Amino acid sequence: DHAGSAGAGMEQPPKQEKGAAEKPSRGANARSDKSTETAAESDAADDYQPETGFSEVNGAAGNSVRVQELLSKVGALETRVGTLTTQLEQMQGRALRAMAESENMRKIAQRDVANANAYGVSKFAKALLDVSDNLQRAVESVPPNEQDAVAADAEKVRAQLDGLKSGVEATQRELFKVLRQFGVVQYGAEGDVFDPNVHNALYEAPPAQPIESGTLTETRIIGVVKTGYFINDRVLRPADVGVSKVKAAPAPEEAS
Numbered sequence: 108d109h110a111g112s113a114g115a116g117m118e119q120p121p122k123q124e125k126g127a128a129e130k131p132s133r134g135a136n137a138r139s140d141k142s143t144e145t146a147a148e149s150d151a152a153d154d155y156q157p158e159t160g161f162s163e164v165n166g167a168a169g170n171s172v173r174v175q176e177l178l179s180k181v182g183a184l185e186t187r188v189g190t191l192t193t194q195l196e197q198m199q200g201r202a203l204r205a206m207a208e209s210e211n212m213r214k215i216a217q218r219d220v221a222n223a224n225a226y227g228v229s230k231f232a233k234a235l236l237d238v239s240d241n242l243q244r245a246v247e248s249v250p251p252n253e254q255d256a257v258a259a260d261a262e263k264v265r266a267q268l269d270g271l272k273s274g275v276e277a278t279q280r281e282l283f284k285v286l287r288q289f290g291v292v293q294y295g296a297e298g299d300v301f302d303p304n305v306h307n308a309l310y311e312a313p314p315a316q317p318i319e320s321g322t323l324t325e326t327r328i329i330g331v332v333k334t335g336y337f338i339n340d341r342v343l344r345p346a347d348v349g350v351s352k353v354k355a356a357p358a359p360e361e362a363s
Contacts, residue, residue: 225290225339232291232338235282240333242279246272288334294333295346301326305335305342312351323355 283293295306309332318324328348335346 136138143186206323228289228341229338232289232336233343234285235286236336236344239279240284241280242275242282243274243334276363290339291343292337293334294337295328295331295348297328297331299328300329301348301350305337305345306350307347308350309343309347310349314350314352316354318352318354322350326350327353 160252186208286292301308306328312329327350329350331346332349333344333347338341
């Protein structure tokens with residue numbers, strides 16, 4: 108009975124009171140969640156940047172400035188390339204002209220060397236020609252063998268002169284041999300056709316035989332006053348000759 112009365116004396120909390128105790132806790136959680144959402148929205152609003160904001164405009168302006176700078180540098184480089192290209196073309200032109208001048212100088216030098224080798228002894232050879240002339244005169248001064256002496260002394264003199272003549276002739280032959288070694292050769296003899304390019308006509312004699320009017324004639328050498336000389340293919344000294352007109356020789360076709 109005591110226990111029952113004690114149990115009866117203890118009051119059980121009503122169900123409404125339990126629900127009323129739980130309601131304030133749920134309200135506090137709701138307020139807390141709302142407060143969290145409000146803070147998140149505030150942070151999102153702080154982080155939000157509009158697409159057409161001021162910072163993007165500044166970035167576009169900066170890019171435009173950099174593009175202009177790059178274009179300016181490209182223009183300067185193109186100008187520099189054009190200048191260098193022009194300078195290169197000028198240098199190439201000068202190099203080509205220098206090469207052409209060098210080639211011309213080389214050819215001129217080769218020609219000068221060839222001329223020096225071929226005609227370098229011209230003065231020497233021409234000086235020796237007077238020696239040859241004197242030797243020729245000495246040979247011609249000796250009387251021919253047909254002229255017999257009338258005395259024994261004359262025979263002795265003639266023997267001496269014959270020896271002199273032989274020696275002079277030998278000297279002359281040796282001289283001509285030396286001249287030929289340097290390309291110097293004689294030309295001009297009686298009967299040759301006169302060539303004004305290599306002969307000097309000192310006089311002209313009348314024809315030995317009459318020549319009918321209208322007959323073809325040619326000029327021939329009838330006497331040599333001074334022998335002519337070639338050095339290689341050039342005239343070293345023209346021959347001084349006497350000439351006369353003669354009847355021209357028939358052409359080979361007519362002769363046959």
